[in-house]
Amino acid sequence: MSASTISDGFGGAQAPNDLTQTMRKVEPEAIETELDTSWREANASALASGGHAGARNTVMTLVIYANNRSEARRALAVLNDPGAQASRAIVILPSGATGDAPIEAYIATRSQTQEGGMTSYSEQIVLMAHDGAVQHLPGTLLPLIVAGLPSFFWWMGEPPWRTELLESLMDSSDRLIVDTAAMPQPERSLMALDDLMRRKKSSCAISDLNSARQAPWRELVASFFDTPEMLAYLGAIDQVSIEYAAGAEYTSEAPTNTAQAYLFAGWLASRLGWRALGGAGAARGGNGEHEQTLVNGVNQKITLQINARYGVTLKDRFDVSQVNIPIPTQDAPGAGADLTQSGAASVAAGALMLVRLRSTVNGQVGSFTVAREADLEHASTLAKLPLGSQPSKTVHLPTIGETALLTEQLHQLEHDDLYEDALAAAAQLLDPRTRRVTP
Amino acid sequence: MDATIDTANFVNPLRQGMRSTRAMQPCVMVIFGATGDLTHRKLLPALYNLAIEQPLPAQFTVVGVARRPFTDEQFRQQALDSINSFSRRRPVNPAIWETFAKGLFYCQAQFENPDDYENLGKLLDRLDQERGVQGNRLFYLATPPNYYGAIGDLLSSSGVAKRGGGDAPGWSRIVVEKPFGHDLASARELNSSLNKGFRENQIYRIDHYLGKETVQNIMVLRFGNGIFEPIWNRQYIDHVQITVAESIGIEGRADYYEQAGAIRDIVQNHMMQLLALTAMEPPNTFGADAVRDEKVKALRAIPPLMESEIAFDTVRGQYGSGIILGETVPGYCQEPKVSPTSQTETFVALKLLIENWRWAGVPFYLRTGKRLTKRVTEIAIQFKRPPYLLFQGAGAQQLQPNVLSMRIQPNEGISLLFSAKVPGQEMRLRSVNMDFLYGSSFGVEPPEAYERLLLDAMLGDSTLFTRIDETELAWTLVDTIVRAWAKTKAPIATYEPGTWGPKAADALIERDGRTWRRL
Numbered sequence: 001m002s003a004s005t006i007s008d009g010f011g012g013a014q015a016p017n018d019l020t021q022t023m024r025k026v027e028p029e030a031i032e033t034e035l036d037t038s039w040r041e042a043n044a045s046a047l048a049s050g051g052h053a054g055a056r057n058t059v060m061t062l063v064i065y066a067n068n069r070s071e072a073r074r075a076l077a078v079l080n081d082p083g084a085q086a087s088r089a090i091v092i093l094p095s096g097a098t099g100d101a102p103i104e105a106y107i108a109t110r111s112q113t114q115e116g117g118m119t120s121y122s123e124q125i126v127l128m129a130h131d132g133a134v135q136h137l138p139g140t141l142l143p144l145i146v147a148g149l150p151s152f153f154w155w156m157g158e159p160p161w162r163t164e165l166l167e168s169l170m171d172s173s174d175r176l177i178v179d180t181a182a183m184p185q186p187e188r189s190l191m192a193l194d195d196l197m198r199r200k201k202s203s204c205a206i207s208d209l210n211s212a213r214q215a216p217w218r219e220l221v222a223s224f225f226d227t228p229e230m231l232a233y234l235g236a237i238d239q240v241s242i243e244y245a246a247g248a249e250y251t252s253e254a255p256t257n258t259a260q261a262y263l264f265a266g267w268l269a270s271r272l273g274w275r276a277l278g279g280a281g282a283a284r285g286g287n288g289e290h291e292q293t294l295v296n297g298v299n300q301k302i303t304l305q306i307n308a309r310y311g312v313t314l315k316d317r318f319d320v321s322q323v324n325i326p327i328p329t330q331d332a333p334g335a336g337a338d339l340t341q342s343g344a345a346s347v348a349a350g351a352l353m354l355v356r357l358r359s360t361v362n363g364q365v366g367s368f369t370v371a372r373e374a375d376l377e378h379a380s381t382l383a384k385l386p387l388g389s390q391p392s393k394t395v396h397l398p399t400i401g402e403t404a405l406l407t408e409q410l411h412q413l414e415h416d417d418l419y420e421d422a423l424a425a426a427a428q429l430l431d432p433r434t435r436r437v438t439p
Numbered sequence: 440m441d442a443t444i445d446t447a448n449f450v451n452p453l454r455q456g457m458r459s460t461r462a463m464q465p466c467v468m469v470i471f472g473a474t475g476d477l478t479h480r481k482l483l484p485a486l487y488n489l490a491i492e493q494p495l496p497a498q499f500t501v502v503g504v505a506r507r508p509f510t511d512e513q514f515r516q517q518a519l520d521s522i523n524s525f526s527r528r529r530p531v532n533p534a535i536w537e538t539f540a541k542g543l544f545y546c547q548a549q550f551e552n553p554d555d556y557e558n559l560g561k562l563l564d565r566l567d568q569e570r571g572v573q574g575n576r577l578f579y580l581a582t583p584p585n586y587y588g589a590i591g592d593l594l595s596s597s598g599v600a601k602r603g604g605g606d607a608p609g610w611s612r613i614v615v616e617k618p619f620g621h622d623l624a625s626a627r628e629l630n631s632s633l634n635k636g637f638r639e640n641q642i643y644r645i646d647h648y649l650g651k652e653t654v655q656n657i658m659v660l661r662f663g664n665g666i667f668e669p670i671w672n673r674q675y676i677d678h679v680q681i682t683v684a685e686s687i688g689i690e691g692r693a694d695y696y697e698q699a700g701a702i703r704d705i706v707q708n709h710m711m712q713l714l715a716l717t718a719m720e721p722p723n724t725f726g727a728d729a730v731r732d733e734k735v736k737a738l739r740a741i742p743p744l745m746e747s748e749i750a751f752d753t754v755r756g757q758y759g760s761g762i763i764l765g766e767t768v769p770g771y772c773q774e775p776k777v778s779p780t781s782q783t784e785t786f787v788a789l790k791l792l793i794e795n796w797r798w799a800g801v802p803f804y805l806r807t808g809k810r811l812t813k814r815v816t817e818i819a820i821q822f823k824r825p826p827y828l829l830f831q832g833a834g835a836q837q838l839q840p841n842v843l844s845m846r847i848q849p850n851e852g853i854s855l856l857f858s859a860k861v862p863g864q865e866m867r868l869r870s871v872n873m874d875f876l877y878g879s880s881f882g883v884e885p886p887e888a889y890e891r892l893l894l895d896a897m898l899g900d901s902t903l904f905t906r907i908d909e910t911e912l913a914w915t916l917v918d919t920i921v922r923a924w925a926k927t928k929a930p931i932a933t934y935e936p937g938t939w940g941p942k943a944a945d946a947l948i949e950r951d952g953r954t955w956r957r958l
Contacts, residue, residue, distance in 0.1 A: 222453035223496055227464055227573065234452065271453050378534040381497055391570050393497030394538040418456030 019069055019076070019093075020126055023106035028127070028140050031105055035123055038109045058123070060150040060410065062089045063141065063169065069093070071156040072126070078403045079124055080110065087410075088123045088146050094134040102133035103140055138168050150174050150413055153204075154406065158183040161192040170196075170204045177409050179209040181350055186259035187430050194427035197420055205415040209405040210350075211263050211422065216379070216397055217352050217370060218267060223393070224357075224368045224383055232361050233368070233385075235296075239303045239358035240268060245351045246308035257350030258290075261306045264352060266426030267418070273297040274425075276432035292429060304429070309353040312376070315346035345376040361386075372397065463897055465498030467563060467572045471550060471590055472581035473503025473514065477616065482581060483518045484526035485889040490539045491528045494894060498571045500542040502562060506549055514545035527887065542570065550586045556597035563599065567609075574609020576600065577897055583695075584618055588632035595636025602636055611636075614643040614896050617708045618699060619905070622921070623914040630907055643896045644905040648709045650888030653851040653877070655903070657716045657818070658730075660845065660853065667843075668721070670822070672797045677840060679803045680819040680956055681713050684811040684939075688758065688768065689785070693776035700783045702755075702917055705807040711738065711913040712905070713847070714803055717818055718793050727902040731909060738912040740795040749923035752791075755784035756941035758810040759933035768810065768936050782931045785809045788944035789920070790951075804948055806955065810936035815958045816847035830868055839870040842956070851885075852876040 026034040062079075066072035072093045079089045106126040125144060129137050145151050153173035159166045170176050176196075183189040197206050225234045244261040269275065274294040284290050290306040347353075357368040364386040372379050379397050383390035468486070470478055489495050503514045518540070522531050546562050548555035566572050578594060580587050591613065594600035600611040613633060620626025633642055648654050661667055670676070683705050689696045696704065715734035722729040744752065760770035772779050786808030793803065822841040842856040853875045861867040877885070895903055934941040939955065948955055 218453070218457065222451060222457065225451050225453055226496060231451075268453075271455060373534070375534070380538075383497075391497045391541070392538060394534050396491065396532050396535055416456075421456065 019072055020106040023108040023124065023126060026105050026107055028101075028103050028105040031107060031125060031144060034107055035109065035125075038107070042109060042111070058088050058121075058146055058149060060087050060152060061145045062087050062410070063145070063151065063153045063173065064089065064091045065153070065155045065159075065169070066091055066093050067157045074402070075154075075156065076124070076126075078406060079122065088125070088144070090125045090127060090141060090144055092134070092137060092141065093126060093128045095128050095130050097130055099128070099130035102130055103137065104128040104130070105140075135165055137165070138172075141169070142172050145172060152177060152410055154178075156182065158185075158189060161196065167200070170200055173204055174413060175205045175207060175409065176200075177207045177209065177406065180259035180263070181210040181213070181257055181348060183257075183259070186257050186350070187262065190259060190262060190423065191427050191430055194423050197423060201415070201420075205412075205420075206423075207409045207412070207416055207419060208259075208263070208423070209402070209409070210259050211419045212405050212408055213400060214260050214264055214352055216395060217264065217355060220370045220379060220381055220393070220395065221268075221355055221357070221368070224381070224390075233359040233366050234272070236300075236359045236361045237272070237296075237302060237357050238300065238360055239305070239356075240265065241305045241307070241354065241356040241358075242352065243307050243309040243354040245312040245314060245347045245349060245353050246310055247312065247314050247349065249310050250308070256308055258306065260350045260352050262426040262429060263419075263422050264355065265304055265306065265429055266424070267422035269294060269429065270421035270425040274302055276429045278432040294429075312353065313346040314349045345374075347372070347376050463494055463496050463499075463894075464575050465496050465500075465570070465572050466575035466577055466897055467500040467502055467566055467570075468577045468579060468893075468897070469502045469504060469559070469563070470579045470581055471504045471586070472583075473545065474505040474507050474509065474517065475581055477581040478503070479517070479521045480525050481887075481889045482579065482893070483521040484524075485887055485893055487518075487522045487526050487531075487536075487539060488528050488887065488890050489894060491532065491535055497538075498542075498573075500544065500566050500570050500572055502559070502566070503543070503545045504548050504550075504559060505545075506547065508547050509545045511543065511545050515540045515543045518543055550582060551589045551593070553593055553597060556593045556599055560597055560599040572609075574601070576609065576611045578611070578613040580613065580615050584616075584621075587615055587619075588629050591629070591633040591636060600636045602638060602641075610641070610899070612641045612643060612896060612899070613637050614645055614893075614904075616645055618703055619644050619708075619910050620914065621698065621703065622918050623911060626907075626910055626914050630910075639907060640901065642907070643901055644907075644910060645892055645896075646708050646712055646905050647888045647892065648712055648847070649903040649905075650890075650892040651847060652885040653845065653847045654713070654716065656853075657713075657845060658725075662721050671820075673799055673801045675822055676801050677821045677823045678801055678951075678953060679714075679717060680821065681710055681717070681803065681805045681817075682819075682956070682958060683710055683713075683807040683816045684814060684958070685809050686763075686811060686814045686937075688810050688936075689771070689774055689777075691775065693774055696785075697777060697781060697783050700755075701785055701787045701807050701809070702920060706787055706789070706805065707913045707917045708905070710805050710807060711909075711916070713818055714738075714791070714805070715909070717820075718798060718803070720797070725902070727900060727904075728906075730902050731906045735906070735908050735912065737793060737795075738909060738916075740793045740798070741791050741912075741916060742794050744916070744919050744923075746923045746926070749920055750927070752789055752947065753920055753924075754786075754788040754932075754941060754943040754947050755924060756786035756808070756932045756934045756944070757781075757783065758785050758808070758936045761936040763810070763937045770933065770936075771809075784924075784931060786811075786934060786940045786944070788940065788947055790947060791916075802951065804953075804955070806940065806944060808934075808940050812937055812939055813958065814849065817844050817958065818847070819844040819956050821953075830866055838868055844956075850876060 024034070024038075064075045066075050072091055075091050079087075104127070106128070108124045109121070110124065111121050127137060127140060151173045152175050153169055154177040155166070156179070159178065178193065180186050180189055180193070193206065193208070200206075224230060242261045242264055244256070244258060246256045274296050277293050277295060289308070292304045294302040294304055296302060352372070354369065354371045359366045359368070366383070366385045369382045370379050371382070373394070377397060378394050380392050380394045381390075382392055470482060472478060486495070486501060490499070503509070509517070519531060519536065522536075523529055544562065544566065546555075546559050548559060563572075563576060567574050576599075578590075578600060580590055582590065594613070595602070600613065601609065602611070613636075615633070620629050630642075661671060712734075715737045718737040719733040720736065722733045757771045760773060761768060771777060771783070771785050772781050777783075786806075788804070788806040791803045791805065792798070793801070820843040822843070824840050838858050839856055842854075844854045844856075846852050846854070855873045856870055857873065858868050859871045861869050892903060895901070932941040932943060945955065
């Protein structure tokens with residue numbers, strides 16, 4: 001935001017490195033006391049200079065597990081974004097190094113004054129765990145979660161599935177947030193997430209930033225069928241093609257991420273009651289091609305094709321410059337309109353490139369396509385029906401930064417049934433031998 | 440259309456679980472007054488914002504209707520200028536604009552010429568075919584109010600609008616801007632004209648205040664929390680103050696304002712809606728009729744004011760000339776196109792009672808005006824003092840009573856004023872404020888009121904629109920006051936611009952041993 005200002009409750013004294021240079025090192029057991037002191041000092045200072053006293057209007061606790069300093073820096077950048085909610089944020093950072101103490105704590109209070117004089121306040125705590133002390137972090141961390149308010153837990157990168165650390169932190173949270181786009185083996189991760197979701201469903205909801213990214217695609221595909229006349233086509237879909245961005249050209253080493261494609265297929269399957277046939281129903285090609293046979297509720301077959309699209313420039317998904325998405329405001333011309341980076345057109349690995357549904361009604365074929373445009377920033381719809389075409393619609397597909405994606409998840413307290421159903425169905429597509437009951 | 444499909448209850452299975460499960464059918468929005476200020480500043484930017492945020496279907500179409508001899512291209516250029524000037528999503532995204540602009544058309548018409556409606560009908564029929572609009576039509580009256588009746592009549596007699604319940608495919612709805620009539624009689628007359636072509640459930644009387652997030656939050660605060668409703672009654676509440684204050688003057692709108700005055704411009708619609716939302720009983724559901732039934736019950740419980748009470752419980756005023764922030768500003772009677780002897784009020788304060796079990800004996804004080812100290816809209820619930828002053832001599836007598844204030848604009852949020860001990864050896868008390876600010880807590884910018892309301896009208900959800908019985912009840916109250924004022928011989932009192940209105944407004948509330956909040 002162009003006119004926002006950020007002030008820290010602390011100076012840079014005792015900063016051990018760039019990560020925590022605007023934070024103050026405190027004893028772990030004194031974190032609450034030091035935060036109280038910092039608010040009092042900041043308010044006294046503000047009042048003395050004719051300003052207003054701040055308020056600790058915390059609306060939630062956000063715990064972030066960062067695997068390394070780079071991820072921790074990204075987390076702090078997200079937290080410092082003017083669009084971030086008033087929160088107590090606790091960043092966990094494991095460190096292989098030996099420290100003076102097993103756990104080091106750093107704190108900061110921040111007030112952000114936005115355009116119009118609106119000020120928001122937040123507290124940040126970094127817990128650095130040395131020498132494997134990360135396993136013992138819950139004892140330090142759990143008392144810091146603000147009682148009675150929603151608690152969110154964002155695990156950056158791939159969580160250690162079926163570990164005590166992950167599951168005990170989940171048990172203290174209302175929602176676990178992950179990003180399957182950041183996981184090196186997305187298909188295995190989707191299966192593990194599904195397993196976690198089933199075991200923890202009663203205590204903790206799960207969200208995936210990667211699912212939030214494809215919301216515009218779901219919206220566009222759903223919009224084809226918003227009139228009763230189109231219902232027949234929806235029930236008669238016999239072929240689904242999904243393409244995802246996979247880089248310049250095929251190489252056996254090049255990483256591809258099929259998570260979005262499977263989540264999208266899982267969404268369709270869960271909404272329309274499709275399931276994968278077990279046994280010989282699936283085939284994989286060498287170039288990231290995957291074909292599978294599904295059946296709908298009346299046992300009609302649907303061919304699902306998931307294909308890698310090459311010839312696409314991929315961007316570094318974790319460029320921190322993407323994190324700071326301006327909030328659109330009426331007084332800030334240009335703010336919020338263009339969320340893409342300058343330079344050559346590029347998309348993140350695994351981003352959806354095309355979704356095409358083919359439907360045959362009374363022997364006549366209709367097709368419904370959403371395709372990413374050549375500029376990679378827009379998608380257009382095309383519906384070809386036996387009696388003519390629907391008007392095309394083009395929408396902007398912004399490169400949504402982590403702040404915006406995260407903020408969306410933080411607004412949800414209840415289970416995201418759409419995602420959880422899609423995840424369960426995606427896992428069933430990946431492992432049809434396991435007969436799951438679709439929620 | 441397949442007659443066996445229940446279109447009203449049709450659910451797109453792909454929408455299940457989505458944040459917005461409401462599927463929008465293709466439709467054309469016909470804007471009467473397409474070259475006017477409302478269309479320029481609000482409607483076209485709001486539609487573009489909706490296009491950006493995706494809810495509009497691909498077939499969505501706009502037909503602008505006005506007297507100017509525009510072509511489709513000129514109308515598109517005007518729309519582009521509007522969006523570039525007023526959209527919160529500016530500058531325009533060229534790719535989205537291209538598809539949005541393809542759905543913009545223009546029809547030159549005199550609003551009272553039946554032949555022009557034939558041309559409009561032909562255009563709409565053509566668009567039904569070409570763009571797959573399926574006969575769904577939303578008519579938006581953004582014209583001066585004196586055309587509403589004629590447009591409603593001609594839409595009906597020309598067959599351009601379809602009265603609900605017929606065999607023809609598609610739906611027709613009409614959105615009418617405020618003011619809905621000039622008094623009760625004209626409101627009923629206008630409604631009769633509209634009823635020729637539209638049933639009540641096809642008429643959407645817009646009050647943009649109801650599209651504001653903070654106004655919708657009044658219901659959430661009351662009925663989404665367990666702690667407020669038990670004390671939301673005469674046992675705990677001393678009185679309620681509703682303020683709609685503007686710091687600006689009439690900004691060149693003399694033609695309209697001379698006819699309306701503050702009581703018709705603000706009290707009849709915005710303030711009565713705020714009062715109804717504050718005073719209503721919990722609805723059974725969050726459905727259009729359930730909510731509006733309860734609002735009507737609250738309005739119906741306001742007893743008619745006697746003439747003697749009006750002299751006592753209402754105050755009107757008019758801003759004089761003065762200096763605000765170093766700038767000389769003209770008085771109302773010196774504004775262009777205003778009669779030098781005008782008696783039109785630019786300020787109103789009034790005291791209302793709601794005679795029902797919940798509110799008996801709790802006064803609602805309303806004040807609104809132009810050229811007041813600041814722009815602020817809020818509802819303040821002032822609670823009763825504690826029954827016994829335990830902390831005698833500790834400053835407790837000077838303490839403010841608890842006040843829960845809901846700020847509609849600016850700085851949208853909720854505050855609670857309560858007493859706290861001043862730190863120290865002695866027992867001293869002071870009032871402190873606990874603030875909740877939307878912008879600070881959620882970090883997101885709410886959509887424009889018009890975006891929400893246009894979307895609701897297209898989706899057929901009339902919860903946030905005013906029903907005719909609400910409108911009539913509000914006019915009944917206002918008519919009584921206006922008639923009584925007309926009989927008084929005394930000239931209207933003037934007030935200094937930049938103040939909180941005439942002294943008589945202070946007297947109105949001070950007679951009851953209370954004071955206006957300092958905002």
